[in-house]
Amino acid sequence: MDLIQNILIFLDENLSYKLLFIILLSGIFITKYTKSIVMRDIYKVLIGTFLFSILFYFTDNCGSICINKYIFTYLFATSFYDLLIKNLIKRVNSIIKEE
Numbered sequence: 001m002d003l004i005q006n007i008l009i010f011l012d013e014n015l016s017y018k019l020l021f022i023i024l025l026s027g028i029f030i031t032k033y034t035k036s037i038v039m040r041d042i043y044k045v046l047i048g049t050f051l052f053s054i055l056f057y058f059t060d061n062c063g064s065i066c067i068n069k070y071i072f073t074y075l076f077a078t079s080f081y082d083l084l085i086k087n088l089i090k091r092v093n094s095i096i097k098e099e
Helices: 002-014 017-033 041-060 064-098
Strands: none
Touching (some): 002 064, 017 064
16 A cells, blocks of 8 residues: 555656646547647647646746656656547447447
8 A cells, every 4th residue: 555655645746737637638639629730649739738838837936846747747648648548538439339
């Protein structure tokens, strides 16, 4: 139990939950609604994340600590999206199409 608690503490200290939520939602939105823009989806999410990170950086006034959080949050969110969310969306869509 101590390992899980340490992981949760690490994530709590190193994740920006606002940015994580925005990255996950933008990943879903971008893959669904921006098919006409000829660019890989991961780059579209990176650009959007960069713009939101700049906005949060200036509104939070936390300096270089935020930069580390934002980079870690981006890496965590994109991996989380690729490993879990994308597969979950595919399964839900396949269930809906079967009915």
